[in-house]
Amino acid sequence: MEKPLTKHIRPDGSQLELKNYVRDGGYQILRKVLKEMAPAEVINEVKAANLLGRGGAGFPAGIKWSYIPADKVAEPSRYLVCNADEMEPGSFKDRLLLEQHPHQLIAGMIISAYAIKADKAYIFLRWAYKKSEIILMKAIAQAYEAGYLGKNILNSGYDLDLYVHTSAGRYICGEETGLLNSLEGKRAVPRDKPPYPAISGLFGKPTVVNNVETLSNIPHILENGAAWFKSISRTGEGGTKIYGVCGRVKNPGLWELPLGTPMREIIENYAGGMRDGYKIRGALPGGASTDFIIESQMDVTMDFASLVPLNSRLGTGTIIILDDKTCPVAFIHNLIKFFALESCGWCTPCREGLPWVEEILKSIEDGKGKESDLEILKFHTTYCGPGHTFCAHAPGAMEPLQSGLIYFRDDFMKHINDKHCPWRS
Amino acid sequence: MLTEKEKHEILEEVKLYPYPAVACLDALKIVQKHRGWITDESVRDIAGLLALSTEQVDSVATFYSRIYRHEVGRHVILICDGITCMILGYESVYDRIFEILGIRFGETTLDKRFTLLPVSCLGDCDHAPAMMINNDLYNNLTVENIDKLLEKYV
Numbered sequence: 332m333e334k335p336l337t338k339h340i341r342p343d344g345s346q347l348e349l350k351n352y353v354r355d356g357g358y359q360i361l362r363k364v365l366k367e368m369a370p371a372e373v374i375n376e377v378k379a380a381n382l383l384g385r386g387g388a389g390f391p392a393g394i395k396w397s398y399i400p401a402d403k404v405a406e407p408s409r410y411l412v413c414n415a416d417e418m419e420p421g422s423f424k425d426r427l428l429l430e431q432h433p434h435q436l437i438a439g440m441i442i443s444a445y446a447i448k449a450d451k452a453y454i455f456l457r458w459a460y461k462k463s464e465i466i467l468m469k470a471i472a473q474a475y476e477a478g479y480l481g482k483n484i485l486n487s488g489y490d491l492d493l494y495v496h497t498s499a500g501r502y503i504c505g506e507e508t509g510l511l512n513s514l515e516g517k518r519a520v521p522r523d524k525p526p527y528p529a530i531s532g533l534f535g536k537p538t539v540v541n542n543v544e545t546l547s548n549i550p551h552i553l554e555n556g557a558a559w560f561k562s563i564s565r566t567g568e569g570g571t572k573i574y575g576v577c578g579r580v581k582n583p584g585l586w587e588l589p590l591g592t593p594m595r596e597i598i599e600n601y602a603g604g605m606r607d608g609y610k611i612r613g614a615l616p617g618g619a620s621t622d623f624i625i626e627s628q629m630d631v632t633m634d635f636a637s638l639v640p641l642n643s644r645l646g647t648g649t650i651i652i653l654d655d656k657t658c659p660v661a662f663i664h665n666l667i668k669f670f671a672l673e674s675c676g677w678c679t680p681c682r683e684g685l686p687w688v689e690e691i692l693k694s695i696e697d698g699k700g701k702e703s704d705l706e707i708l709k710f711h712t713t714y715c716g717p718g719h720t721f722c723a724h725a726p727g728a729m730e731p732l733q734s735g736l737i738y739f740r741d742d743f744m745k746h747i748n749d750k751h752c753p754w755r756s
Numbered sequence: 757m758l759t760e761k762e763k764h765e766i767l768e769e770v771k772l773y774p775y776p777a778v779a780c781l782d783a784l785k786i787v788q789k790h791r792g793w794i795t796d797e798s799v800r801d802i803a804g805l806l807a808l809s810t811e812q813v814d815s816v817a818t819f820y821s822r823i824y825r826h827e828v829g830r831h832v833i834l835i836c837d838g839i840t841c842m843i844l845g846y847e848s849v850y851d852r853i854f855e856i857l858g859i860r861f862g863e864t865t866l867d868k869r870f871t872l873l874p875v876s877c878l879g880d881c882d883h884a885p886a887m888m889i890n891n892d893l894y895n896n897l898t899v900e901n902i903d904k905l906l907e908k909y910v
Binding site for chain 1: 772773774777778779780781782784785815816819820821822823837838839840842843844875876877878879880881882883884888891892893
């Protein structure tokens with residue numbers, strides 16, 4: 332089983348030092364790319380590899396890059412931004428790559444920036460990742476010193492400066508146009524699209540925003556080729572995935588596995604199965620904004636295409652487990668409370684709808700709910716859903732609610748009929 | 757009034773950008789680093805320095821959860837109220853902290869030692885429940901280990 336992203340990671344979890352990475356061949360691919368390949372060739376290789384965006388949406392990275400205007404003379408300023416905001420509850424996969432393998436990300440960013448002909452790049456970092464910030468700053472300084480960043484990188488004539496921007500909080504910064512507004516020092520309200528960032532992004536210039544894990548894959552694709560990348564997944568989408576499991580399992584954590592590894596295998600073989608005394612009821616496959624799947628569906632292969640027929644999504648690939656001793660209403664209420672608090676407030680369905688949903692869920696959890704409340708919740712899953720809001724924030728919030736209302740309807744009804752939460756004494 | 761040091765640090769950020777307004781959030785972070793929180797006066801001073809209106813600066817200051825527009829204590833405790841921390845029993849941790857400090861969420865102790873705030877996920881879900889005091893992350897919290905953690909912060 333190939334594990335390109337984590338093969339160099341040290342067993343004790345400490346940061347991989349530059350000299351050890353270089354000794355194992357790190358940064359060597361830069362010489363070939365910057366000196367022997369044209370930017371368009373780099374884009375073509377990534378397109379051929381079909382690298383699907385690892386931030387959650389699964390948009391092909393090579394295609395995203397190809398929307399950047401090719402003519403550097405007509406559009407001299409352009410930017411690459413690494414989305415390291417990862418603020419979705421239950422998602423913590425990028426932390427591993429940031430803390431333990433910063434140079435792989437930097438190498439990936441240099442190649443990606445070269446492909447889109449950008450000479451400035453930013454890492455937009457989650458505010459809570461204090462350790463990552465220190466590690467990244469040090470790694471970037473080392474990369475400058477070694478000549479991998481700055482002017483005339485490795486005598487190729489290519490220049491790139493890389494900056495870290497540490498966020499001041501707010502989940503909506505992870506939405507790529509909200510992120511760009513935040514980088515510009517404004518409120519992180521998402522922008523109307525089109526134009527997409529590839530045409531008008533940071534400071535109105537062509538910009539690519541890619542996730543940490545996506546960018547960390549780039550050096551390996553250029554080193555080993557698109558055909559290799561496609562061959563290492565278990566299903567057809569190519570590459571590996573950093574999967575995570577959290578909740579009441581014996582061994583919560585993160586593992587790099589071939590894309591398309593079945594969910595049950597991840598939970599049983601890697602997360603060690605459920606803790607003694609707990610049974611699994613369902614799971615969110617990829618963070619707080621993905622639809623529940625239930626125990627009987629867990630043989631699903633964890634890739635972008637396979638979860639769609641189950642009306643769910645791969646998202647970030649970090650699985651949150653709902654066990655039999657956790658109240659599903661309280662679980663969903665916790666998620667919606669998060670989304671209501673983190674709404675940027677720009678559009679009405681999200682700003683007003685999410686707090687309404689939150690209050691209703693709270694009243695049901697507190698034993699004050701009515702059966703008609705379920706209709707109000709269902710109404711919101713439509714009117715806070717796709718097509719009714721300015722961005723994907725409220726539709727994401729509705730995903731665990733809409734599936735939860737179907738799979739856990741009996742639990743909702745028991746709260747309403749018994750006038751208290753069955754999980755509370 | 758901004759100190760010379762604060763002004764210098766803010767203007768260093770301005771140099772990195774195509775126009776000064778971009779440094780608005782950086783400026784707020786810099787002033788907060790030195791003073792703990794952002795007063796109305798600081799909002800006006802930053803606006804003056806970056807040629808923005810006070811409303812523009814305040815719209816940014818009030819948007820971001822890690823910019824404080826109220827006075828906070830010497831140490832800020834951020835306890836995760838995310839889903840994984842809920843599953844793994846944050847309620848008993850909360851209760852213990854409320855009991856030790858005698859304050860609830862959003863409050864500061866009378867001696868201004870601690871401010872207590874809930875926070876939506878710290879990204880340490882494989883070691884839940886988690887909290888952060890200033891820049892220090894603590895995880896696998898139990899009712900028993902909280903007292904000792906707080907002792908370090910005077």
